[in-house]
Amino acid sequence: MVEIRVSKIVLFPIKSLDGISVNAAAVLPSGALEHDREFALYDDADRWINGKSEARLNNIRATYDLANLAVTLTSPASPEARTFDLVGNLAVLEEWFSDTLAKAVHIKRDTHSGFPDDSHAQGPTVISSGTIAEMSSWYALSDLDETRRRFRANVEVSADTAFWEDRLFGKRGDDVGFSLGDVHLYGVGPCKRCVVPVRDSITGQPTPDFEKRFIAKRLETLPDWSTRARFGPLYYRVAVNTRLDMSEGGKHVNVGDQLRLDDKVGVNP
Structure with missing residues (x-):
């Protein structure tokens, strides 16, 4: 089996503004990456x-x-x-x-947890390179970084298969355990999207029918390993929200760290 590794780490120190790529990020006790949405x-x-x-x-x-x-x-x-x-x-x-x-x-x-959109899943958002490429093709975006800027994930992993990261969540309440290097996390669910990806990341101009096309293509390309029930009535979700395993704060996520799935299931009421 091909090893899946961390290929990019991006922090967004000021919420809603540009990010910065880093080679390593400290994990706070809350699960947030240090300086992300601080x-x-x-x-x-x-x-x-x-x-x-x-x-x-x-x-x-x-x-x-x-x-x-x-x-x-x-x-x-x-x-x-x-x-x-x-x-x-x-x-x-x-x-x-x-x-x-x-x-x-x-x-x-907030130096403890930053300002996450999901207070129940304060860990880094995870997406795969294959997903970035697939979504770019839906909108003829030749610049993959434009897609990255629109969806604003913290951690990109090297899987070439689109939506590989959907393996990192299961049915509601049963969080999927995995590790990035020596940092153990739980995948909570697919990240619900808002108006932000609709807009050009530089100009702010909306892409016509962006959300409608996304929903149609997400449903059309939904892989067998995705837990369909987690998408609700719409399929406007991509990347995985995570939370930190207990006592993992103080460690670091690094570019090059291997992603390993495990058999641990974290109950999340």
């Missing part, structure tokens, strides 16, 4: 400002210096690159976002 934008009503609600975030480019926890930002409204310290006074950064988005923006930080 910061989030909020409005005056204490609601997330994210890619679901604010398409203009697609126009913002972000590069990171994780060693010094700094971010460099540009946007059409603020084309001159500016670098901000993420560990000091965030007021200057809040002002930049407020000016760029023309509304009040506040920034929160």
Whole structure:
């Protein structure tokens, strides 16, 4: 059997902004990868400002210096690159976002678990290279990185078979055990998608009939090993949400780590 290994690790330090590829990531006790979704934008009503609600975030480019926890930002409204310290006074950064988005923006930080969409599955999202290639073909996207940016998975594994990662979840409540190197995780279920993948990751322009085509093609190409009941009435789900096995915090996931399935089933009420 061909070995399946971690081929990419991507962190998204500021939720809904660009990611950064890394060779290794520490796993926090919560299951989150260190620095992933560590910061989030909020409005005056204490609601997330994210890619679901604010398409203009697609126009913002972000590069990171994780060693010094700094971010460099540009946007059409603020084309001159500016670098901000993420560990000091965030007021200057809040002002930049407020000016760029023309509304009040506040920034929160969570070093324990970040700001995941699924609070019951705070581990890294996992997808296969084969899935990225398959979905790219549905929309004639020759740039595989555009597909990666739209779906924003943390860990990509080297399986060439489309939807190989569907092996990492089973029926609801019975989480599937697997390891990335020496980090043991449980696959919880397929990741439900929102409006974010519909939009071009750079311009924010929507792709016509994106969701409709996705649902039709996902159903058409659903492999035998997928647990069909986990998709609900629609099939707008891809990649796998995970949670950390107990006492695994403090370890690292590395590019090149082997993925191993095991016989452990974690009960998740």
